[in-house]
Amino acid sequence: MEAENTAENQQVNTTTEDDSQNKKESITVIDFKMVTFSLSGKDYAIDIMNVKEIAKAGRFTYVPNTLPFVLGVYNLRGDIIPILDLRLFFNIQVPEHIDNKLENLLILSVGEQTFGVVVDKIDKVVGVQKSKIQPPHPLFGDINIKYIYGVVEANKRLYILLDIAKIFNSRVFEEEKKRKLVKQVFTENSISSTVPQISVHEPEQTAGVKKNDVQSAGETEVFPQNDASAQELKFIAESLKTYRKFSVTTLNEKWVQSRFNSWKEERGDGNTQLQNENDADAFLKPFWSTCSGTWWTQKYADALYKLLPDNTAKQICVWNPGCGKGQETYSLACVLHKRYPGSKIRIYAQDIDLLNVSNAPLLTVPADVAAGWFDSFITKKANGEYTFTQEIKDSIMFEYHDCMNTNALPVIDLILARDILSLLDEKGQNAVINDFGEKIKGNGTVIIGENEIITPSEGFIEKTVGALRAYSRK
Amino acid sequence: MRVEYINPFVETSYRVLKEVLGGTDVKRGDLYLKSTAMPVMGVAALVGLAGDVEGRVLFDMTMDTALNISSRMNGEKLPEFDDLAKATISELANLITAQAVTKLHELGFKFDLTPPALFVGQKMEIAALGGTSENVEALIVPLITEYGKIEVNVAIRERT
Numbered sequence: 001m002e003a004e005n006t007a008e009n010q011q012v013n014t015t016t017e018d019d020s021q022n023k024k025e026s027i028t029v030i031d032f033k034m035v036t037f038s039l040s041g042k043d044y045a046i047d048i049m050n051v052k053e054i055a056k057a058g059r060f061t062y063v064p065n066t067l068p069f070v071l072g073v074y075n076l077r078g079d080i081i082p083i084l085d086l087r088l089f090f091n092i093q094v095p096e097h098i099d100n101k102l103e104n105l106l107i108l109s110v111g112e113q114t115f116g117v118v119v120d121k122i123d124k125v126v127g128v129q130k131s132k133i134q135p136p137h138p139l140f141g142d143i144n145i146k147y148i149y150g151v152v153e154a155n156k157r158l159y160i161l162l163d164i165a166k167i168f169n170s171r172v173f174e175e176e177k178k179r180k181l182v183k184q185v186f187t188e189n190s191i192s193s194t195v196p197q198i199s200v201h202e203p204e205q206t207a208g209v210k211k212n213d214v215q216s217a218g219e220t221e222v223f224p225q226n227d228a229s230a231q232e233l234k235f236i237a238e239s240l241k242t243y244r245k246f247s248v249t250t251l252n253e254k255w256v257q258s259r260f261n262s263w264k265e266e267r268g269d270g271n272t273q274l275q276n277e278n279d280a281d282a283f284l285k286p287f288w289s290t291c292s293g294t295w296w297t298q299k300y301a302d303a304l305y306k307l308l309p310d311n312t313a314k315q316i317c318v319w320n321p322g323c324g325k326g327q328e329t330y331s332l333a334c335v336l337h338k339r340y341p342g343s344k345i346r347i348y349a350q351d352i353d354l355l356n357v358s359n360a361p362l363l364t365v366p367a368d369v370a371a372g373w374f375d376s377f378i379t380k381k382a383n384g385e386y387t388f389t390q391e392i393k394d395s396i397m398f399e400y401h402d403c404m405n406t407n408a409l410p411v412i413d414l415i416l417a418r419d420i421l422s423l424l425d426e427k428g429q430n431a432v433i434n435d436f437g438e439k440i441k442g443n444g445t446v447i448i449g450e451n452e453i454i455t456p457s458e459g460f461i462e463k464t465v466g467a468l469r470a471y472s473r474k
Numbered sequence: 475m476r477v478e479y480i481n482p483f484v485e486t487s488y489r490v491l492k493e494v495l496g497g498t499d500v501k502r503g504d505l506y507l508k509s510t511a512m513p514v515m516g517v518a519a520l521v522g523l524a525g526d527v528e529g530r531v532l533f534d535m536t537m538d539t540a541l542n543i544s545s546r547m548n549g550e551k552l553p554e555f556d557d558l559a560k561a562t563i564s565e566l567a568n569l570i571t572a573q574a575v576t577k578l579h580e581l582g583f584k585f586d587l588t589p590p591a592l593f594v595g596q597k598m599e600i601a602a603l604g605g606t607s608e609n610v611e612a613l614i615v616p617l618i619t620e621y622g623k624i625e626v627n628v629a630i631r632e633r634t
Contacts, residue, residue, distance in 0.1 A: 064524065064528060064633075065528045352507070354477075354480070354505055357477050358477045358480065358481070360477065361477060361478065397476060397632070398476065398477045398478075399475055399476050399477060400475050400476075400477050400480055400507070400613065401475060401507070401611060402507045402509070402611065405507065405509035405611040406509065406611070407611075408631045408632065
């Protein structure tokens, strides 16, 4: 981080010098021009060298098998170019579309290729001094920071300068990052540490070196205890991984640490090691959240009901990775139907256990459960068994899916992923949490296991309602 | 992939294969998911899906397996992978996919298929890319027969 700080300081210094010495010169030296536009009321800019032209167009030809933000193709005087909607790409609200209305279009050329992007309003061309462009600050919420080249002030307005090359080459970048992570996991084999976000401005190599430093520093700091105890804990962490695929990382180390202390009291010194699956299960028993993997009690359902924020959207999309046999998913569906009676609920429930998830759509409800708070969502089948109403069933889509693989989900209002993250390896945890950040709406809610914590550096803030904890995007 | 889709594909590929091979023993390996680029064993028949969903079904086998199966289906020994053999493998892909789609139709899902396309060659790889940047997740159904192994590779996703 130091390198970046000094760079920033220098920049600040030069600008203040410029300001104090001769203001005139700093205005006259314009070596960077950008086209400015607005998305959802905020000012953005793109380097003019990337902009071929601006146009107004509409009624794009839809192309199947594309990502949601690709609106289709457009015939620009004989050239067929793809059209993207920047607002959809960045998960910014899209104003209601009026048929036949022409959209504001920026025609960009990146390398050999030409793209059209749809924006709210195109403003004008603004000239600035290149040295005054400052690196992005995490304050600018809506857009993922890796796509921002910098921020620059002109005519008393702050413009967010988008990094077009990054946006259209994002795949390459992501893949490189992934490869690096894999390498690290293999070479270092560390128990835990956070991977700091790589600043996009740094040369790749220094970023890599820095990451390694933090990693090795983190290794010694994870369990700051006396040596013997730390060693025991390290063995436990390894046994948990072997027997139950449970990875000890920053996500859950706080719980593991406190559980280790109570475990020592339970077992007595010298008998703390986990010998087999049963030991691992006993160790993990208090870890699982209330009603994890089973029907929710009225108490838990009510607590969750209170946690959910108001939402007037017509359709509420929910992502439930690790749905298992589906009891939790059905419970969630009932709570959501109660909480948002006017909205259409869509739950994407996924699991990697094929047998469990295959049976989930046909799940029957035991009589004692059916008589409880689920009552109004239950019907009786011809053979006397209880099952959920068609409305509840239609709102859930069960999928056989590995959440480490990319998914085709739309933007999501609520993520329910209780106790699943700890069962992924560290690389997977980071990837999935990163995925949460990309898929969740600005006002969306993320619920993870009661003994799991997402560190603030991942871009989430914590909120607590009653006994429950949830996260939303910064 | 939606769980309702899985069974029809597994079931029909098992049943059709058993039928066209004259009731020989067909074993089903464990199903798994894959999202990386995958090597093709030598012969690959591909059927595209469209409609409520988008995706593809790929039947992957070695050249020997393809020859054995087409010989068996035609009731004569085919010495080389000629037009008849190619047509036979394409038809097998078509048969399986079409019957799976018919089953899915009965469950209320609407699918259309493209005519099968056949790829033959060495050291081929099917890229895992779909759309602009996403890796497609595919379900692999390995089917083991005495004529060799066929991998049915199904990638379907809901249209969003």
